[in-house]
Structure formats: C-alpha cells, structure tokens
Amino acid sequence: MNRNxxxxxxxxxxxxxxxxxxxxxxxxxxxxxxxIKRKSSRLDDNKFKKLLRQLKLAMSLxxxxxxxxxxxxxxxxxxxxxxxxIYFVNPxxxxxxxxxxxGFADDAVLFASIFxxxxxxxxxxxxxxxxxxxxxF
Numbered sequence: 343m344n345r346n347x348x349x350x351x352x353x354x355x356x357x358x359x360x361x362x363x364x365x366x367x368x369x370x371x372x373x374x375x376x377x378i379k380r381k382s383s384r385l386d387d388n389k390f391k392k393l394l395r396q397l398k399l400a401m402s403l404x405x406x407x408x409x410x411x412x413x414x415x416x417x418x419x420x421x422x423x424x425x426x427x428i429y430f431v432n433p434x435x436x437x438x439x440x441x442x443x444x445g446f447a448d449d450a451v452l453f454a455s456i457f458x459x460x461x462x463x464x465x466x467x468x469x470x471x472x473x474x475x476x477x478x479f
Contacts, residue, residue, distance in 0.1 A: 356452060359425035360418070365408075368420070371427050372405055378431055385450075393450060395478050396457045396464065400427065403467050412470060419460040426456045 371378075382397055400423045406412035407420055429452060457464060465475045 356425045356429055359428060360421040363421040363424040368404055368408055368424055371424055372408055374431060375401060378427060381431060390450060393453055399464060399468060399478055412467060415463050419463040422456050422460060426452055
C-alpha cells in the first residue's frame with residue numbers, strides 16, 4: 343500500500359494511545375530508555391538536533407515525574423509524551439522505520455507536533471532543571 347500518511351493521522355494515533363498511558367506504561371518507557379537512545383541515535387543529528395534534544399528533555403521529564411522530583415505538569419502532557427515515545431519505539435508504526443528517510447519522517451512529525459503543543463510545559467521543566475530553553479526550542 344503506497345499512500346501518504348498525514349500529520350493528522352499520526353496525531354490521531356497518538357491521541358488514541360495517550361488515553362492508555364498509565365504509571366505502568368511510564369515505567370516501561372523509563373525501563374526502555376536504552377532502546378529509545380539506540381533508535382534515536384539513528385536519526386541525523388544535524389537535521390534533527392532540536393528534536394533529539396527535546397526527546398532527551400522529555401525522557402528526563404518522565405523520569406523526574408516518576409520519582410516525583412517534578413510534578414508541576416498536567417497529566418495530559420505526560421500522557422502525550424508517553425504515547426509519542428511508545429509510538430517512536432514501536433516497530434509497527436504507520437511508516438516502517440526501515441524505509442530510508444521516510445521511516446522516521448512520521449516519528450519526526452509526531453514529536454515536532456507533540457512538543458509544540460506542550461512547549462510551555464517543557465520550557466517550564468527545562469527552566470526548573472536550570473537548562474537554557476534556547477537549546478531546545
């Protein structure tokens with residue numbers, strides 16, 4: 343099947359998945375950090391520099407949220423981050439990652455959309471961590 347997957351379809355998929363995020367799923371994300379790092383290392387660092395930084399920031403946020411070091415964030419933002427990360431790690435997403443260039447395109451669109459929609463929460467967290475938000479946004 344050769345059809346174009348739209349940004350809207352990708353976001354709808356994540357929105358559906360976000361309703362299934364709970365503390366156990368967040369634990370799985372934290373425990374799967376090495377796989378997430380491995381997969382993200384396959385992205386072109388020059389092309390996806392900010393996206394990769396945002397992903398690292400999001401992972402740090404999930405870990406700090408799980409340990410209750412940082413809880414000043416809406417649950418919806420946590421679930422969107424969680425669903426996006428699960429979608430990223432899932433080898434059966436809408437566009438297979440084995441396809442050169444296009445395989446990660448849906449993941450990049452997804453993260454860019456999610457991170458843009460919760461940018462305020464991520465910036466607030468980065469400031470709390472003492473990070474320069476200019477490096478992320």
